[in-house]
Amino acid sequence: MNRSVRLCSFGLLLAALAVPALAQNPGEQVYRMKCAMCHGADGLATTPVAKMMSVPSFRSPVVMKMTEAEMIAITNNGKGKMPAFKGKLTDAQVEQVVAYIRKLQR
Ligand code: HEC
Structure with a gap:
């Protein structure tokens, strides 16, 4: 194997490792931008806004x-004071953000 081939396959390996790491981030980004102001960065609803709106x-x-599925439905359609995000987030983004909420619950 010559040097450039070896360098090239090392690059491919790096790319393969980086993709799953990046794929975990979109849900967190959406959460921070669209959800954290009410639910709190940790999802525990301890912020003044959360208390005022009685966010659980x-x-x-x-x-x-x-x-x-229930969380996805609530995110899409809203519930009580929770705004609906259908049309503001793609189906993929809603799935990613709900997956991120699952992580916050652990
Ligand atoms: C304007 C404040 C606000 C924002 C922004 C907001 N939520 Fe909520 N959310 C609420 C409130 C209030 C409830 C409780 C609704 C009820 O039970 O009447 C709630 C409830 C929920 C629930 C049901 C579980 C629970 O805690 O009762 C989910 C799931 C949820 N929100 C997800 C999200 C996601 C995902 C986002 C961001 C895309 C988001 N919320 C953004 C206020 C908000």
């Missing part, structure tokens, strides 16, 4: 029991 913590027993 994502770690509360009710929310822990919710399925991802």
